[in-house]
Amino acid sequence: xxxxxxxxxxxxxxxxxxxxxxxxxxxxxxxxxxxxxxxxxxxxxxxxxxxxxxxxxxxxxxxxxxxxxxxxxxxxxxxxxxxxxxxxxxxxxxxxxxxxxxxxxxxxxxxxxxxxx
Amino acid sequence: xxxxxxxxxxxxxxxxxxxxxxxxxxxxxxxxxxxxxxxxxxxxxxxxxxxxxxxxxxxxxxxxxxxxxxxxxxxxxxxxxxxxxxxxxxxxxxxxxxxxxxxxxxxxxxxxxxxxxxxxxxxxxxxxxxxxxxxxxxxxxxxxxxxxxxxxxxxxxxxxxxxxxxxxxxxxxxxxxxxxxxxxxxxxxxxxxxxxxxxxxxxxxxxxxxxxxxxxxxxxxxxxxxxxxxxxxxxxxxxxxxxxxxxxxxxxxxxxxxxxxxxxxxxxxxxxxxxxxxxxxxxxxxxxxxxxxxxxxxxxxxxxxxxxxxxxxxxxxxxxxxxxxxxxxxxxxxxxxxxxxxxxxxxxxxxxxxxxxxxxxxxxxxxxxxxxxxxxxxxxxxxxxxxxxxxxxxxxxxxxxxxxxxxxxxxxxxxxxxxxxxxxxxxxx
Numbered sequence: 001x002x003x004x005x006x007x008x009x010x011x012x013x014x015x016x017x018x019x020x021x022x023x024x025x026x027x028x029x030x031x032x033x034x035x036x037x038x039x040x041x042x043x044x045x046x047x048x049x050x051x052x053x054x055x056x057x058x059x060x061x062x063x064x065x066x067x068x069x070x071x072x073x074x075x076x077x078x079x080x081x082x083x084x085x086x087x088x089x090x091x092x093x094x095x096x097x098x099x100x101x102x103x104x105x106x107x108x109x110x111x112x113x114x115x116x117x
Numbered sequence: 118x119x120x121x122x123x124x125x126x127x128x129x130x131x132x133x134x135x136x137x138x139x140x141x142x143x144x145x146x147x148x149x150x151x152x153x154x155x156x157x158x159x160x161x162x163x164x165x166x167x168x169x170x171x172x173x174x175x176x177x178x179x180x181x182x183x184x185x186x187x188x189x190x191x192x193x194x195x196x197x198x199x200x201x202x203x204x205x206x207x208x209x210x211x212x213x214x215x216x217x218x219x220x221x222x223x224x225x226x227x228x229x230x231x232x233x234x235x236x237x238x239x240x241x242x243x244x245x246x247x248x249x250x251x252x253x254x255x256x257x258x259x260x261x262x263x264x265x266x267x268x269x270x271x272x273x274x275x276x277x278x279x280x281x282x283x284x285x286x287x288x289x290x291x292x293x294x295x296x297x298x299x300x301x302x303x304x305x306x307x308x309x310x311x312x313x314x315x316x317x318x319x320x321x322x323x324x325x326x327x328x329x330x331x332x333x334x335x336x337x338x339x340x341x342x343x344x345x346x347x348x349x350x351x352x353x354x355x356x357x358x359x360x361x362x363x364x365x366x367x368x369x370x371x372x373x374x375x376x377x378x379x380x381x382x383x384x385x386x387x388x389x390x391x392x393x394x395x396x397x398x399x400x401x402x403x404x405x406x407x408x409x410x411x412x413x414x415x416x417x418x419x420x421x422x423x424x425x426x427x428x429x430x431x432x433x434x435x436x437x438x439x440x441x442x443x444x445x446x447x448x449x450x451x452x453x454x455x456x457x458x459x460x461x462x463x464x465x466x467x468x469x470x471x472x473x474x475x476x477x478x479x480x481x482x483x484x485x486x487x488x489x490x491x492x493x494x495x496x497x498x499x500x501x502x503x504x505x506x507x508x509x510x511x512x513x514x515x516x517x518x519x520x521x522x523x524x525x526x527x528x529x530x531x532x533x534x535x536x537x538x539x540x541x542x543x544x545x546x
Binding site for chain 2: 055058059062068069092094096099
């Protein structure tokens with residue numbers, strides 16, 4: 001068991017949030033509390049980097065949906081980067097692969113917006 | 118404290134001799150005084166109970182004159198009716214037998230009708246030849262002690278009352294919980310002509326209301342609707358969503374039993390109810406209709422999925438596969454959501470199996486990622502192909518039991534089958 005660690009930093013494109021460890025029933029609340037402190041501007045891209053996430057249960061999925069709602073309300077874009085295979089399988093079953101843009105890693109997620117500009 | 122004997126403890130030091138002598142003199146002088154006004158009552162009676170001697174303390178408590186008592190009353194005359202009875206049945210026999218008795222709680226009558234609780238001890242004085250001569254009795258004032266006991270009794274009564282009230286509250290809550298639980302799941306599935314049905318609900322936590330749901334119900338003369346799903350979260354909040362979901366789907370089906378329409382209605386209801394609440398709630402669900410064809414024994418299935426794992430079709434010929442519904446979104450997270458339909462026809466002996474992810478996400482190893490999974494489920498289901506729904510459900514219950522602690526989520530199972538040609542068809546709950 002590795003505890004959850006969430007770090008945020010600001011890229012040119014918008015906030016980048018990295019989730020490290022296990023996102024489950026016990027600690028998904030931490031992520032949701034942290035989301036409440038993030039400010040998004042319209043047109044920004046909110047990158048959620050999952051490449052070092054080791055586990056994600058349904059509570060974790062709920063927290064990701066909360067992040068999606070946050071971005072939608074702010075008229076910002078949200079993308080998931082480096083989604084682990086297990087989580088990707090769940091996202092496909094519940095249809096969330098359609099509402100999140102997925103990138104193989106954080107760098108490509110940040111770069112692709114720059115290219116669009 | 119009531120002894121009438123001389124107190125003659127030796128002095129502790131010589132320089133206290135003078136005061137000690139005065140002390141001893143005081144005691145010797147006051148033996149009679151001590152008897153009369155001791156802090157307890159003294160009483161001597163003949164063996165028949167006639168009072169021969171009584172001290173002033175006891176007379177004061179009784180409110181009687183010495184002349185009215187000595188030689189004229191028996192000890193039992195001082196007692197209340199209950200006290201007399203107790204004296205005759207217990208006190209006197211024990212005293213005769215043992216020669217002494219101590220600390221018996223009785224009540225004496227006071228003038229004016231009041232009763233005074235006392236503690237009574239008696240010894241029989243014997244003569245030189247061993248014959249009983251008289252009874253010496255001490256009477257202690259037990260009013261304070263009785264008040265204290267009553268206080269204790271009151272306290273105990275209050276505690277018992279509080280306990281009884283708590284138990285009653287608990288029973289009422291359990292009843293309420295049972296009724297609510299029933300509103301989440303059908304007690305039994307209705308008989309569906311031309312279709313066999315079986316269901317099972319595994320509760321991960323007995324005192325926690327469930328978040329999985331299923332139902333089967335008629336929609337018109339020839340079709341039935343069914344659904345099965347999983348609400349996010351656990352506990353009462355999740356159960357409230359489960360209840361809303363179940364009745365929304367049933368009501369939606371009355372209006373329009375098309376599976377996508379039913380899920381679209383549910384999506385709208387959940388999103389409107391919860392999206393702005395700060396506590397977004399959603400569910401996964403499969404909704405479908407069954408249309409049995411009495412002529413061929415086939416059952417036409419038309420279903421839609423919103424974010425739910427694909428259902429399984431177990432064919433009588435042994436082939437088993439998922440009926441994929443990729444792209445259907447969780448119900449309730451967006452104002453409008455895509456739902457994906459699938460259709461199939463069950464031939465006699467085929468079974469459609471719906472399940473929640475408690476089954477596929479049961480842990481099968483130490484690692485949190487060692488989950489039972491879809492491949493294992495497909496292989497297990499293939500082993501059940503050709504069996505009727507209740508047998509498939511029984512096999513799955515065995516599988517769930519085998520997970521032990523690895524099964525930490527609620528799990529709902531629903532099997533719908535076209536009966537194989539043969540003797541019996543039945544609907545198991």
